[in-house]
Amino acid sequence: VNAIDIAARFLIALKEFESSRCRNRQHPLLPPGMNTINVGAMRAGAGLGPDGLPLIMTNPAIIPDVAVIDLDYKFLPNQTKEFIRGEFEEFVHHFCQQDLWLRENPIKVEWELGGLHFPPMDTSPEHPIAQSLMSRRAQLGGKPKISGMIAVVDGAHYAGAGVGSVICGATGDGFHGVDEYVDIASLEETTKTLAASIIDWCGVK
Template structure:
């Protein structure tokens, strides 16, 4: 089982101007937004609002198969400028990119609506954002993967794993959630049951020192071979 996720981009516009106009733009007695609005600072307010929502999710969004806190809003990209990458201006546009993890039991459209509603409410507290609301671009969706632990293929893989590695320690479950995503989601969308089982440690995934233990790789090949033979009825 794996959670679903969205690739979300949130954009904010400002009023780009020379950095020398900052005082007039933000200080009492100045011209205010007509002198300039820094989109970067306005976008920071959106990020802070979503950090509050993420903290709320840590309490309210749970699933017995997943560790606490997995369902989250991960800001991975933040960018703003006035058309050139220079600190000599106040940015007239900015965007932040998020990876949004949601629980298997949730309606994806409801998750999207919750995020947009939360940002909208936060924007109402800022005069500029109230008149120039953030815009949302839902760039991709990776659906949930969920195969019942009662599916016969699960039994085959558990037996094959035990035959190669020995039975798991007492009290440790034979199956667990996958705290990432894989092509299993898209296979299942086509009606093909798919289960994730493989070597490696997610702590090294997409890292500068990404690596794989070759012993685990060889063991996994043996597990696959046993499972294929049993599933196809040629175990003998």
């Protein structure tokens, strides 16, 4: 039984599973197709090391009995991790049922690789803090709009703790690059907007 052969078949099935999710489910504040499953790393070989990875990955004469696939699983803000995990594990189960060997040796699924998990964040546009930010920004002459964001943010942890959160910041470009910058005028406008919304939120007259 060649683990790489099984992994190759699994990746084909995974692509179809991902496509069906992207086609059939969307969020009103996000562009279609953002709920992806990205295969970021795959390591295969012989023997299982104490770190959960293959011991030998350089000998083509050995039939590989271990394949480890790392995925980045993006789901929609209005979905729960319990639903997503249950659905994915059901997909893996059905895949394994189609193979005589995998029925007895099913694929093992591990979540929160490296301790990473960001809860879904789906704050309503009608939330008081969102409305305050929109109103205050408009008062300052801006043209604010509410949209979703495809990124990892600390606000997700607040959302996971039941705290309504929004993302509001200055404009710029070159994100995560050597020439990353923020527009100074936008920074000033954002600072004034946040200060005014803090006054609204705290009830200060």
